[in-house]
Amino acid sequence: MPTVIMPKMGDGMEEGTLLKWLRAAGETVAEGDPIAEIETDKVSLEISAEAAGTLTEQIASEGDSIPVGKPIAVILGEGETAQSAPSPQAAEAGAEDDRAVAADAPPATHADADGAAADSLVQAQGAATNGVTPAMPAEVTPAHAAPVRQAGERLRASPLVKRLAAEHGIDLQQVAGTGPGGRIVKDDIAPFLTGAAPIPAVAPAPTAPASEPQPAAPVAPAPSAQPAAAQTPVQAAANGRPAGVPREMSRIRRTTGKRMTESKQLVPHFYVSTDVDMAAAVAFRAQANAQVADDASKISFNDLIIKACALALREFPNLNTSLEGDQLHDHANIDINIAVAIEGGLIAPFIPDTDQKSLGAVARMAKDLVGRARSGGLKPEEYQGGTFTVSNLGMYDVEEFIAIINPPQAAILAVGSIKELPVVQDGQLTVGQRMKITLSADHRVTDGAEVARFLQAVKRSLENPMTLALS
Amino acid sequence: MPVMTYREALKSAMVAEMERDESVVMLGEDIGIYGGTHLITDGLFERFGPKRIIDTPIAEGGFTGAAIGMAMAGLRPIVEMMTWNFSFLAADQIIQNAAKLRYFSGGQVTVPLVIRGPNGGGVQLSAQHTHSLEGFYGHFPGLKVVSPVTPHDVKGMMLTAIRDPNPVIFLEAGALYGTKGEVPEGDFAVPFGEARVAREGRDISLIAYGRQVNMVLKIADKLAAEEGVEAEVIDLRSIRPFDEGTILESVRKTNRAVVVQEQWRYYSVASEVAALIQEQAFDHLDAPVERVSGEEVPAPYARNLEVAAFPSEQQILDAAHRALYRKV
Numbered sequence: 001m002p003t004v005i006m007p008k009m010g011d012g013m014e015e016g017t018l019l020k021w022l023r024a025a026g027e028t029v030a031e032g033d034p035i036a037e038i039e040t041d042k043v044s045l046e047i048s049a050e051a052a053g054t055l056t057e058q059i060a061s062e063g064d065s066i067p068v069g070k071p072i073a074v075i076l077g078e079g080e081t082a083q084s085a086p087s088p089q090a091a092e093a094g095a096e097d098d099r100a101v102a103a104d105a106p107p108a109t110h111a112d113a114d115g116a117a118a119d120s121l122v123q124a125q126g127a128a129t130n131g132v133t134p135a136m137p138a139e140v141t142p143a144h145a146a147p148v149r150q151a152g153e154r155l156r157a158s159p160l161v162k163r164l165a166a167e168h169g170i171d172l173q174q175v176a177g178t179g180p181g182g183r184i185v186k187d188d189i190a191p192f193l194t195g196a197a198p199i200p201a202v203a204p205a206p207t208a209p210a211s212e213p214q215p216a217a218p219v220a221p222a223p224s225a226q227p228a229a230a231q232t233p234v235q236a237a238a239n240g241r242p243a244g245v246p247r248e249m250s251r252i253r254r255t256t257g258k259r260m261t262e263s264k265q266l267v268p269h270f271y272v273s274t275d276v277d278m279a280a281a282v283a284f285r286a287q288a289n290a291q292v293a294d295d296a297s298k299i300s301f302n303d304l305i306i307k308a309c310a311l312a313l314r315e316f317p318n319l320n321t322s323l324e325g326d327q328l329h330d331h332a333n334i335d336i337n338i339a340v341a342i343e344g345g346l347i348a349p350f351i352p353d354t355d356q357k358s359l360g361a362v363a364r365m366a367k368d369l370v371g372r373a374r375s376g377g378l379k380p381e382e383y384q385g386g387t388f389t390v391s392n393l394g395m396y397d398v399e400e401f402i403a404i405i406n407p408p409q410a411a412i413l414a415v416g417s418i419k420e421l422p423v424v425q426d427g428q429l430t431v432g433q434r435m436k437i438t439l440s441a442d443h444r445v446t447d448g449a450e451v452a453r454f455l456q457a458v459k460r461s462l463e464n465p466m467t468l469a470l471s
Numbered sequence: 472m473p474v475m476t477y478r479e480a481l482k483s484a485m486v487a488e489m490e491r492d493e494s495v496v497m498l499g500e501d502i503g504i505y506g507g508t509h510l511i512t513d514g515l516f517e518r519f520g521p522k523r524i525i526d527t528p529i530a531e532g533g534f535t536g537a538a539i540g541m542a543m544a545g546l547r548p549i550v551e552m553m554t555w556n557f558s559f560l561a562a563d564q565i566i567q568n569a570a571k572l573r574y575f576s577g578g579q580v581t582v583p584l585v586i587r588g589p590n591g592g593g594v595q596l597s598a599q600h601t602h603s604l605e606g607f608y609g610h611f612p613g614l615k616v617v618s619p620v621t622p623h624d625v626k627g628m629m630l631t632a633i634r635d636p637n638p639v640i641f642l643e644a645g646a647l648y649g650t651k652g653e654v655p656e657g658d659f660a661v662p663f664g665e666a667r668v669a670r671e672g673r674d675i676s677l678i679a680y681g682r683q684v685n686m687v688l689k690i691a692d693k694l695a696a697e698e699g700v701e702a703e704v705i706d707l708r709s710i711r712p713f714d715e716g717t718i719l720e721s722v723r724k725t726n727r728a729v730v731v732q733e734q735w736r737y738y739s740v741a742s743e744v745a746a747l748i749q750e751q752a753f754d755h756l757d758a759p760v761e762r763v764s765g766e767e768v769p770a771p772y773a774r775n776l777e778v779a780a781f782p783s784e785q786q787i788l789d790a791a792h793r794a795l796y797r798k799v
Contacts, residue, residue: 163754
C-alpha cells in the first residue's frame with residue numbers, strides 16, 4: 001500500500017519541492033524505481049519507490065512544496081485497492097484536524113482522534129488508503145523516512161510543541177520525543193526553530209559571481225511561509241519587484257549568510273598573499289589537454305590549484321584540521337572543497353582524498369561535482385564535509401580577493417585571474433603570466449610563518465606543474 | 472533603607488495608621504498589657520491606651536463579631552488571631568457576616584476590618600495549631616486574603632489592608648517574624664492583586680507565597696549555579712484578589728511552572744494556579760504544571776514527621792526537573 005512521503009534529507013530540511021514526476025499515474029513500478037524528482041534547500045534528488053506496485057495516485061503536483069513527511073503519492077501493491085486516496089487539500093485539512101482523516105481509519109488502530117494537529121497523519125492516511133485491508137496495520141509505515149514511532153502509536157507532544165509546529169510548519173511525525181512516554185517537548189524541536197540543525201557546508205567567498213542566473217525552478221520558501229505562498233517562484237520577486245518591498249532571502253542565501261557571519265565574527269582571520277608565475281602551468285595545461293580526447297578529462301587551472309593545495313597540505317597537516325571548542329581535530333584525509341556559485345548562493349562540494357587522486361581524476365571529479373552543483377544534483381554527503389576550501393574567481397577577471405573561512409576548517413585559498421604582466425626576469429623585461437593567491441587562515445590554529453611556507457609549497461608545485469602530474 | 476524584622480515592619484504599619492487615623496483600634500487576646508503572644512503589639516497599650524488596644528476574653532467568635540459591629544459603625548478595627556487556627560471559632564462571624572454584609576446591604580454598610588495573625592506551620596505546634604488557611608478563606612467572595620512574606624510587603628500590605636473598606640484576612644508568615652529585610656520609611660501601601668516577581672528568569676516559573684517563597688528562591692539560585700537554569704520566582708502575596716496576569720506572563724515566557732504551597736493539595740491555591748495556567752496559557756505549556764504541597768495528613772508534632780509533611784527543597788527541585796525534562 002505504501003504512501004510515498006516527502007523524505008527528510010537532512011536535519012534542517014522542513015519541506016521539499018516536487019520538481020517532476022518521473023513516472024505517470026497508473027504505471028507499474030518496481031522497488032527502487034525512481035518515481036519523482038524533488039528539490040530540497042540545496043539539492044535535487046530522486047525519490048524511489050519503496051515497494052513494487054502501481055503508482056495509483058499522484059497526490060502532489062509538480063512545483064508543489066510539500067512539508068517533510070507529507071504524502072506525495074500512493075503505490076498500491078497487487079490486490080490492494082484505493083479507497084479514498086486523499087487529495088493535497090485533504091492532506092492539508094488533515095494537518096489541521098486529524099479527526100477528518102482518522103474518521104476513515106480503522107478504529108482499532110486510529111482511535112486516537114483526540115490527538116491534536118499533525119497527529120498520526122501519515123499512519124491515518126495510510127490506513128485510509130488501505131481501508132479494505134485493516135488486517136495489515138503493520139504496513140502502515142511512511143516510506144523513506146526513518147519512522148520515529150511505531151505504526152499506530154499515538155504521537156505525544158506538549159501543547160507548546162503543537163502550537164510551534166503549526167506555526168513553523170514542522171512535521172512532528174518526523175520528530176522523536178524525549179519526554180515521558182515519548183512526548184515531544186520544546187527541546188526536541190528547538191533545532192527546527194533556531195535553524196541550529198546541521199547546516200550543509202557552504203563555500204565562503206566574499207563576492208557573488210558577476211552573472212547570477214535566474215532560478216529555473218521555484219526556490220524553497222522560508223520555513224514560516226505558508227505552503228501556498230511558498231510556491232511563488234523567485235522570478236516574480238526578482239524581476240519587476242516594486243522598490244521598497246522586502247524580499248525573502250532564499251534558504252541557501254540565509255544559510256550562507258549565517259555561516260559566514262559566524263565565521264567572520266568568531267574566527268580570527270589573517271591573510272597572506274603571494275604571486276604565482278603561471279607561465280609553466282599555462283604551457284603544461286595546453287600540452288596536457290591537447291593529448292586528451294574527452295572533454296571530461298581536460299584539466300582546468302583550478303584542478304592544478306586544487307591538486308597543489310592537496311599536496312601542500314600533506315606537508316602542512318596543521319592546516320588540514322578543524323577547531324572545535326578548544327580541541328583541534330586532525331583529519332586523516334585531505335578533502336578539498338570547491339566553492340561553486342549556484343543560483344542564489346554558494347555550495348562547496350569536495351573531492352575525497354584529493355591528494356591521492358591523479359590530476360585527471362581530480363579534473364573529472366571536479367567537473368562532475370561542479371556540474372551537478374549547478375544543476376542541483378548534489379547529494380548531501382557530497383557537500384557536507386571537506387577539510388580545506390579553494391575559492392576561485394579567476395574566470396571573472398579578478399586581480400585578487402580574500403575569502404571567509406568555511407568553518408570549522410582552518411583555511412581557505414582565494415584565487416585571482418592569471419594576468420599577463422610586464423615582469424623582470426634575469427635582468428630582462430619580459431611578459432609574464434602571474435596569478436595572485438591569498439590564503440585566509442584561522443589565527444587560533446596557525447601563524448603567518450606557517451601559512452607563508454604553505455603558500456610557497458603551493459607556488460612551487462604550480463610553477464613546476466609536472467610534479468602535480470607525477471605525484 | 473532601614474533594615475527591620477518582619478515583626479517590626481508589621482508593627483510599624485499598624486502604629487503609623489493608628490497615629491494617622493483615630494478610628495483604627497485593635498482587639499485580641501493578650502495584645503495589651505501582655506504585649507501580644509508574638510510581641511507584635513508590644514508597647515502599644517502604653518502608647519495608645521485601653522480604648523484603642525483592647526484585651527479580649529478567650530472568645531474568638533465574640534470579639535470578632537464585636538469588631539465587625541465596630542467596623543459597621545465606622546471604626547477600623549484590627550483583630551489579632553493569636554494564631555489563625557483559632558479563627559475556626561470565629562468562622563461564622565467572618566464568613567456569614569463580615570464577608571456578606573456589604574453585599575446584603577446593597578453597599579450601604581461596609582466592614583473595614585482587618586483580621587491578622589500567624590498562619591501556617593513548621594514550628595512543631597501539632598495538628599490543631601498548624602493550618603495554612605489561604606485556600607480556605609480565599610474561597611469566599613467578600614473577603615480579601617493576603618499573605619506577605621517580606622518585611623517590605625508586610626508593612627506595605629498592612630497599610631493597604633487597614634485602608635481597605637472590606638474585611639481583609641491578613642495571613643502572616645508566623646515562622647518568619649524574626650527575618651530581616653529592607654523596609655522603606657514612610658507611606659508605601661502595596662496594592663492587593665499584584666504578585667511580585669521575586670526573581671526574573673526564563674526557563675521555568677516557580678510560583679509560591681508565604682514562607683515557601685524563601686525556599687523557592689534558594690532553589691532558584693541553586694538551579695542557576697549548578698545547572699544554568701534561570702528560574703523565575705513569583706510571590707503571589709495576594710490570594711484574593713488574585714493576579715492572573717503576572718502568572719500568565721511568566722508561564723508564556725518559560726513554558727513550565729511549579730507551584731509550591733504548604734497547605735494540602737486538594738482544593739488549594741496551587742490547584743487554582745494550575746487551573747488558570749491550563750485555561751489561559753495552554754498553548755504555551757511544554758510540561759504539565761507541577762504542584763508541590765503538604766502531605767495529606769494532619770500536621771504531625773514529631774519534628775522529623777513535621778519536616779516530612781511539608782514541601783522540601785528536594786521535592787521542589789524534583790518537580791522542577793520533571794517540568795524541565797531533566798534527569799539529575
